[in-house]
Amino acid sequence: MTTLVIGVDGGGTSTRCVVATESGEVAGRGYGAGANILSAADPGESLRTALLAALEGLSPGAVAAGVFALAGSESARERAGILAAEAWRACGLAGRVEIVPDPLAAFAGATEEPSGTVLIAGTGAVAARITGRRLARRADGHGWLLGDAGSGVWIGRRAVQAVLAFLDGRAGPTALLDAVAGHVALREEPDREAAAGHGGAAAPMTTQRVVQAVHGGIAEVGPAWLGRLAPAVEAAAGEGDAAALEIVREAAGRLVSTTLSLGPGPGPLVLAGSLLTEPTLLAARVRADLGGTLLTARDSAAGAAALALHGTVPDALPAHRKLIA
Structure with a gap:
């Protein structure tokens, strides 16, 4: 079974999700409303919507890890962790999930440096x-x-x-x-x-x-x-x-x-x-x-997925380059 990772970019206006293979291929994409922890009306629902759409036709059991880059998470880290974990479980995912600041995913979505x-x-x-x-x-x-x-x-x-x-x-x-x-x-x-x-x-x-x-x-x-x-x-x-x-x-x-x-x-x-x-x-x-x-x-959700690859694949640089190309 091909190992999959998930990257989520949750901003104030929209949420984007990318499912990627360990070789850097995009296997699925999903979108939702805003997921800024401090300002979005219902960030948890936005995360679930984007995740479910991106996972359509894929096996949740193949997902090894996920990285959620959520605006506002540094000021409300505990709430961000709870919402991400709830959305993760609601989609039947068992791999590990990590919350990172959104600038980190934006940077990784533009360069492998x-x-x-x-x-x-x-x-x-x-x-x-x-x-x-x-x-x-x-x-x-x-x-x-x-x-x-x-x-x-x-x-x-x-x-x-x-x-x-x-x-x-x-x-x-x-x-x-x-x-x-x-x-x-x-x-x-x-x-x-x-x-x-x-x-x-x-x-x-x-x-x-x-x-x-x-x-x-x-x-x-x-x-x-x-x-x-x-x-x-x-x-x-x-x-x-x-x-x-x-x-x-x-x-x-x-x-x-x-x-x-x-x-x-x-x-x-x-x-x-x-x-x-x-x-x-x-x-x-x-x-x-x-x-x-x-x-x-280019794509902060792909950047978040690339960060998940770095925590999953021994040498993730080639996959990172391919994912954000």
Whole structure:
């Protein structure tokens, strides 16, 4: 029977799972909703969903090990361990499972090198120094309420603040008003349809509506609700909106500052997370400010599976290279 390992990447917006063979072949993939231990609505269910989908048609008894890279796990390690173990058992798995910080999997998903630096900017944001496939030091990654400067949630919050400043008369007009208004209206859609059915008219955009929508959205789906505004900020910045350009400029500055706070070190610098791996204005600015040779992360779930291989296969480097190719 072919030995299998599992890698899971649980972020604020989505969860991805990869099942790999000992030779580095991908045997299965699965996806779920966000599994950030600190902010996701139901991280345990997201893990189970992704695992079951990835294991479809495979024998759970062939799985020797798994590595779960879960955002927020360092701040809530005990809860992360419980949720991972419950999801693991619920899928009929008996091998060992390990929880690792998400920067470690992001780095391993881009390079087989054992040491280097990684900057992640997606729903959250963190920079980390990796030494011998272990997290040696990190900067930020403190969650949406206390940190994650330059992240998607941070950008979304700044967009809402810019709109509130305009509505209050504290700042000039911004194209972000339409984006935030659309986001608010989308959440209010059922109530708006009910009002229209009774002859009601759409209410004007007010600070009260915006604030209520933000608090309601976060309560329902977590801070990732704010992060959904990040693409709108990128689009508005591309069209020259002053407020959006300032948000992108500040976000890039925060991310670069977080990375440089780690100091110089050996090995490659990996950029990970949707805000830095897509061709965004933010990514271009971060790359220009950091300079040097930068690697782009490919698949953090595959990186987590590669880490599981290193704990299972005597010489895992060839399989690692193949898995992330």
